[in-house]
Amino acid sequence: MSVSSQLNRSLGLRIAVIVVMGNIIGSGVYKKVAPMAAELHSPGWVLICWLLGGLITMMGALCNAEIASMLADTGGEYTYYKKIYGRFFSFLYGWSNFAAIKTAAIAGIAYVFAQSLHSIIDIPPLLSSWSDINIAGVFYPFAGFNVKFAAIILIILLTWVNTTGLKTGAGLSTVLMLLVIAGITLIVVSGLSSPQAHLSSAFDLQTSNNEPVTMSAVFTAMLAAFWAYEGWNSVGFLGGEIKKPNRNVPLSITIGLLLVITLYFLVNMTYLAVVPVSGMEQVNTAANTIAAVEVVRAFAGGTGVFLISVLILLTTLGCTHATILSNARTYYAMAAEKLFFRRVARLNKAKVPGAALWLQGVWACLLVLSGTFDQLTDMLIFAAFIYYGATTLGVFILRKKMPDAPRPYKVWGYPVVPALFILFCILLVGNTLIERPREAGIGLILILLGIPFYRWFRRESKS
Secondary structure, rough: OOOOOOOOEEEEEHHHHHHHHHHHHOHHHHHHHHHHHHHHHOHHHHHHHHHHHHHHHHHHHHHHHHHHHHHHOOOOHHHHHHHHHOOHHHHHHHHHHHHHHHHHHHHHHHHHHHHHHHHOOOOOOOHHHEEEEEEEEEEEOOOOOOHHHHHHHHHHHHHHHHOHHHHHHHHHHHHHHHHHHHHHHHHHHHOOOOOOOOOOHHHOHHHHHHHOOOOOHHHHHHHHHHHHHHHHHHHHEHHEEOOHHHHHHHHHHHHHHHHHHHHHHHHHHHHEEEEEEEEHHHHOOOOOHHHHHHHHHHHHHHHHHHHHHHHHEEEEEEEHHHHHHHHHHHHHHHHHHOOHHHHOOOOOOOOOOOHHHHHHHHHHHHHHHOOOOHHHHHHHHHHHHHHHHHHHHHHHHHHHOOOOOOOOOOOOOOOHEEEEEEHHHHHHHHHHHHHHHHHHHHHHHHHHOOHHHHHHHHHHHHH
């Protein structure tokens, strides 16, 4: 029985593009310019890394689009990998999404939502006496528990909204995304027209510490940029609910990502035109500050800070919602094949995978307690790029295994573009192992936990 036969194909191209953009535009567009500035010490190099991150992401997206045009169905890469690598690797990808990638994305974005809410409404301290409780000196689950608790409440509420039906969830995504685009456009127009803006300084390649920019620094800085671009492939998980998926899935990924790259470049150019790179370095070292808020404070004062905080709330609300909406479908597809917990294979009365949504929500809440925002995002980007490389390698494998299969879309620049993207994935994963060993190690442990679970699910399916 096909998974997609159980679901309603109710989403057109417009909504699919909204889902792509909604999954991408979250906290990174407001926060990640500061750690990038601290790593590179040059506004011009920060902008280069934003463009490089977008270009490399587009290369991966184009490769993904070729496979999606052939194999689009509910579960995204989980479905593709069964054809390319077999059931075990396909399961390991789905497990990694659950354990380390997509649930960590939900946790990280919800955390920034809670930080923004706290900047507008002072959330009273909770369980302060427990703040020093830790696990191995790495995890402090009750540190800043007031903010974490607000993030958990958001995840629970949005999970409930998504259990009420796909149309409800998609409609909310559309409204929120339109508000976010309008808000970011207002930042660009207001910021660049303010007397504090010096546009030429945003393109200055000179470093504030007078030292050359290294390749390692570029790769580390791009970890931050890739977090801002993360989520572009999530529309593939809804393949069973999209009209004409072989056409609309690759097209929505390409259109949505091009719009986001343009928006990111303009808004980060604005940030760096208003606040010098040395100011961004200070923002990075300060606790509980958001770069976009400090930029707007510089040209619009307290009123502007309030408005940008509201915009961040809307953006992170929309991105958390879109990420919850799309990613539970992978676990539903796995469970339907008896490779995940059996209850997750059930659809509720609204014809959506309610059990999968709630399980995803519970684990995301636990990840909120597990670490800081940057720990979560570095871990998930490391894990995600292992699979992005595997998907792109699949382009070569399917061209050989299925040379005559219909391909509504073929990746531009084959074989150079896929080969370059695979090489980049290898370099990024290697650099993260060296520069962020803790985050990479946690990610690897969570991925490898899938091996004993796979064996257990296989035994259960035979009983």
